[in-house]
Structures are given as structure tokens and as C-alpha cells.
Amino acid sequence: MAPTQPPSTTTTTTTINRTTSDGGTIILNKYHLTRLLGRGNFAKVYHGRSLSDNSSVAVKVIDKPSISDPTMEPRLVREVAAMRRLNHPNILKLHEVMATKTKIYLVMELAAGGELFTQLIRRGRMKEPTARFYFQQLVSTLHFCHQNGVAHRDLKPQNLLLDLQGNLKISDFGLSALPESHKDGLLHTSCGTPAFTAPEIIRGKPYDGKKTDAWSCGVILFNLLTGYLPFHDGNLPNMYKKMFNRDVMFPDWISKQPRVIIHKLLDPNPKTRMSIEQLLSVSWFKKSLKPDPYVELYDDKEEGVKCEKTMNAFDIISSLSSGLNLSGIFEEKVRKERRFTSNAKAEEVKKRVVEVGGELGYRVRKMKDGENKKEGVYGLVRGRVEVVVKVMEVVPEVVLVQMTVVDGGDEFSEGGWDELKGGFQEIVVSWHDGV
Incomplete structure (x- = not known):
């Protein structure tokens, strides 16, 4: 209460x-x-x-x-x-x-019932009617959010809480996009949790927040029905490759209808991906669906609308x-890692790493090759500071670059990141700093 x-x-x-x-x-x-x-x-x-x-x-x-x-x-x-x-x-x-x-x-x-994630850990996986119950509440509430111009952008079981009656409570809107964030109807900030993030965000392209939330719903439904993630892989580039290729292995116990829904939600192409609005009319989704209770909108510009003002x-x-x-009041501390995606060829990115390092006064050394010739790892050393740069091809048109300060962090300031960001800016499609 x-x-x-x-x-x-x-x-x-x-x-x-x-x-x-x-x-x-x-x-x-x-x-x-x-x-x-x-x-x-x-x-x-x-x-x-x-x-x-x-x-x-x-x-x-x-x-x-x-x-x-x-x-x-x-x-x-x-x-x-x-x-x-x-x-x-x-x-x-x-x-x-x-x-x-x-x-x-x-x-x-x-939310006295705790996290939905905890329920998953305890159960391993959920029976189809139980998974559908939570999924219905999630999707119906997201539809409400989207109608009011808010995209969540960080949907995952850890951000889905339960009350004492077992009803879902969506939380953690820290990465949400408000109506004023949209430019020409699209969003541009790369954010979210990698295992639940839509491919278009990883590519660094402008995206529709409603469609990226739909992708996350597909991951969550699979997670509820199986107890594990559809694209889980300890190697981030490998996980991204599975996402881009829609490489999903369905266990036998998932029935045909939810399997089709998941497949349509996990479409790497946002233009053909099932939307939340389309999902609302699917017969499997509507089964035993309780009507959405009356909700009060907050709108300080519209008269006659009841609101619970916070x-x-x-x-x-x-x-x-x-x-x-x-x-x-927020005390800044230099982050140890930055990532960006590029649509340049892997060899061009690797060449640029060597050039940028030299231009900024780093001693550049090639540490090792990745799993294939298009991937590589470089060390940039300047004084006591060492930054390891990993170049990893996800798919032919997407290269992921991860930069990590492994030594001399006390001497590496935000200015150091600014230098590197400026050097790579010509080949960057999008920075993934989690903001």
C-alpha cells in the first residue's frame, strides 16, 4: 500500500x-x-x-x-x-x-515478490501458461508505455519485479527514451544489456524504440520458457553473430505458437519484425488474457484527465x-573500458588502430590475432598507461572495437578517452558507453 x-x-x-x-x-x-x-x-x-x-x-x-x-x-x-x-x-x-x-x-x-529473475533461477523454466501470464502483463504494459511515448530499452527479467499477488511490476527506467529523445521518430543512443539488445542498436543505426522493446520481449519469452537465453555465448562477437543470423535452437518442449511468436520477434530486420501492436492480436497471446485495468494518465497539459502526480x-x-x-554532485571516475562499432572493413579498422596509436604518442604492439584473420588485439603503451584494443568482426558489415585500460589507470584521464575517441571518430558508427 x-x-x-x-x-x-x-x-x-x-x-x-x-x-x-x-x-x-x-x-x-x-x-x-x-x-x-x-x-x-x-x-x-x-x-x-x-x-x-x-x-x-x-x-x-x-x-x-x-x-x-x-x-x-x-x-x-x-x-x-x-x-x-x-x-x-x-x-x-x-x-x-x-x-x-x-x-x-x-x-x-x-514489490514484495522480488525479481522475476529469481523465480527463473529457482524454477529453471516456467510452464507455458505461467510464462504467458507474465508475458501478457509485460507486453500490455509496454503497449501503454509506447502509447505515451516511452520506450524502456533495458527490458530483462532482473528489471521485472513481482508483488505479493504475483503480478508483474516493470522497474528501472534509467535507460528509457522519452518523447523528447526522438529525432524524426527514431533514437540514436546505443544502450541496454547485450544479451537483450536488438541488432540495429549494435549496428549503430537510428532505431525505433518500440521495435527494440519488441526484440527484448522475444528474448524474455524464450528465457521464461527455457530457463536460458536464445543467443547466450561467453564470446560477445559470437553472440552478436547468432543474433544477426537469427541462430535460435528451440527445445522440443516449446509448442508451435510461442515458437512462431519468438521467431517473429527475434527478426534481425526491424522493418519486418513483429510489433507490440501486432502481438496483441495473436490468438496465443489473447488466451485467458485479463482486460487491462483502468489506468490514469499523467498529462499536465490536458484538462479533465485524472492523474496521480509525482x-x-x-x-x-x-x-x-x-x-x-x-x-x-556526481564524482567522476575514469571508466576502464569503451566500445564502438564500425562499418569499415576489419583490415581498415586494424590499420586505423596503429595509426591513431602512433599519432597520439603510444607505442603500438600487435599482441595476437583473433579467431580469424579479420580480428586482432593491439597494445597501446604510453608511459605507465597501457590500453588493449580488440578488433572483432561480428558480421561483414559490423566490426566491434573494445578498448580496455589494463595498466596505469590512475594516470589515464577522461582526456585520454577523448583523444582516442577523436582519433577513431572517422570510422565510428556508434559508441556503446551504456548511456
């Missing part, structure tokens, strides 16, 4: 937190944090209890000084903005955003007058 008080924004210049006798923490005199529910790279999520009405919530705690990825700020802004726009029973609700000098708190609906949660991030300007 959500807190009864209206969503609000609380900002303070001092930390008003105190430890309780049970080992928990009272934050800003509003919530009692108890046990840890989970942790990610940049945040911890705690079970919380509202001091005003004793309702349970989940509180994501982001420690500002420890944030090491400069992409975290825009992700946080996108997450709050997307959740502000969307009010749907199968989307995790954001109740409130609070902040102190050292921490940001996102107070959200508690606009204050957004204001704390977007408005300088709120007392919280995120632009200066």
Missing part, C-alpha cells in the same frame, strides 16, 4: 538520519529503513516503513560521493521523468524523491530552485 500523504519533495542541507535500536535507520524523520533488499553498482535498496501511516515501501539509496559513473546523473533524471509520466498497475510507482548533501533517496512501491519528485532533479542541482 502506498503512503497516504501526497508525493512530496524534501531537500535538506544537513543529514537528519538516526540509527534505531533494531539496527535500522530513520531518514529525514519520514521513513524507517530496516533490511537490505538488494544492491546494484550505484545504489542499495532497503525495505522501509512510513512513519506517518506505517505502510511499507522500497527505498533506493544512492550515495553521492561513491557514484563513479558520470552517466548516473542522466539515468536518474530519465528514471524519475519516465515514472512521473506513467501510472499503470504493472509499473513500479515512485512515491517521493528526497535528498541530503550526501545521499539521494527514491521512495518507491514495494511531479515534485521530478522537480527536485530538474529544477535549480529545488535546492538540488545534480550537475556538480
Whole structure:
């Protein structure tokens, strides 16, 4: 149950937190944090209890000084903005955003059933009716998101939560694309989790966010029915090759109808790929489908539309007058790895690696060849810094280049990445920095 008080924004210049006798923490005199529910790279999520009405919530705690990825700020802004726009029973609700000098708190609906991913780990795979139940909720909710101009772009079982009744709750909109992100109806940012990312994003081409979400749905349906991923491979280029070639091996227990759906969703060509709208009319999908409950849209420009406004949660991030300007609080730390894709021939890319290294004052050494003559590994050494560059052909028209700082990281600044990015820019189709 959500807190009864209206969503609000609380900002303070001092930390008003105190430890309780049970080992928990009272934050800003509003919530009692108890046990840890989970942790990610940049945040911890705690079970919380509202001091005003004793309702349970989940509180994501982001420690500002420890944030090491400069992409975290825009992700946080996108997450709050997307959740502000969307009010749907199968989307995790954001109740409130609070902040102190050292921490940001996102107070959200508690999904007491945990991650769908955990259910998969326990079961191994799901029976067809169970998989269809979750798939129906996922697809119907995505259709709602797309109608409101939001593409999720990071769909995977880890971002699908469950409530106590076993209903799906889509979470983590940090990589979502809002309507204002679209240029001529298409998106241009490379992002997502590789095993669930559509081929057109990997190619670095402008793409339709709705079609990339449809691809992810195909991966998830296969995952629910089998317990494993359709293109799983420890070697990233090999996994991409399987995706481009639609190299999917279906186990015998998957029946014909879901097999056809998965095949159409996992079409490498987005123009012929099954869309979410088309999927809604498929007989297998509609079987035992419960009607989508009434949902309230957030639209502050349209009169007469009911809304559950969480606009204050957004204001704390977007408005300088709120007392919280995120632009200066995220401590930058140089990332150790960057990747880009190129449509140049592999030999041209390898030649450019040697040229760029020499132009920037690196000593270039060829370390080894890859699995075939079109792949290679190079070491760029300058002082104590060494950057390993791997050139890997995925398919003839897509070359993946991975650059990793393996030594002297303390002396390698963001300026070092800027130099390399500038040197390779002529052959780059798209950078894959996870933003």
C-alpha cells in the first residue's frame, strides 16, 4: 500500500538520519529503513516503513560521493521523468524523491515478490501458461508505455519485479527514451544489456524504440520458457553473430505458437519484425488474457484527465530552485573500458588502430590475432598507461572495437578517452558507453 500523504519533495542541507535500536535507520524523520533488499553498482535498496501511516515501501539509496559513473546523473533524471509520466498497475510507482548533501533517496512501491529473475533461477523454466501470464502483463504494459511515448530499452527479467499477488511490476527506467529523445521518430543512443539488445542498436543505426522493446520481449519469452537465453555465448562477437543470423535452437518442449511468436520477434530486420501492436492480436497471446485495468494518465497539459502526480519528485532533479542541482554532485571516475562499432572493413579498422596509436604518442604492439584473420588485439603503451584494443568482426558489415585500460589507470584521464575517441571518430558508427 502506498503512503497516504501526497508525493512530496524534501531537500535538506544537513543529514537528519538516526540509527534505531533494531539496527535500522530513520531518514529525514519520514521513513524507517530496516533490511537490505538488494544492491546494484550505484545504489542499495532497503525495505522501509512510513512513519506517518506505517505502510511499507522500497527505498533506493544512492550515495553521492561513491557514484563513479558520470552517466548516473542522466539515468536518474530519465528514471524519475519516465515514472512521473506513467501510472499503470504493472509499473513500479515512485512515491517521493528526497535528498541530503550526501545521499539521494527514491521512495518507491514495494514489490514484495522480488525479481522475476529469481523465480527463473529457482524454477529453471516456467510452464507455458505461467510464462504467458507474465508475458501478457509485460507486453500490455509496454503497449501503454509506447502509447505515451516511452520506450524502456533495458527490458530483462532482473528489471521485472513481482508483488505479493504475483503480478508483474516493470522497474528501472534509467535507460528509457522519452518523447523528447526522438529525432524524426527514431533514437540514436546505443544502450541496454547485450544479451537483450536488438541488432540495429549494435549496428549503430537510428532505431525505433518500440521495435527494440519488441526484440527484448522475444528474448524474455524464450528465457521464461527455457530457463536460458536464445543467443547466450561467453564470446560477445559470437553472440552478436547468432543474433544477426537469427541462430535460435528451440527445445522440443516449446509448442508451435510461442515458437512462431519468438521467431517473429527475434527478426534481425526491424522493418519486418513483429510489433507490440501486432502481438496483441495473436490468438496465443489473447488466451485467458485479463482486460487491462483502468489506468490514469499523467498529462499536465490536458484538462479533465485524472492523474496521480509525482511531479515534485521530478522537480527536485530538474529544477535549480529545488535546492538540488545534480550537475556538480556526481564524482567522476575514469571508466576502464569503451566500445564502438564500425562499418569499415576489419583490415581498415586494424590499420586505423596503429595509426591513431602512433599519432597520439603510444607505442603500438600487435599482441595476437583473433579467431580469424579479420580480428586482432593491439597494445597501446604510453608511459605507465597501457590500453588493449580488440578488433572483432561480428558480421561483414559490423566490426566491434573494445578498448580496455589494463595498466596505469590512475594516470589515464577522461582526456585520454577523448583523444582516442577523436582519433577513431572517422570510422565510428556508434559508441556503446551504456548511456
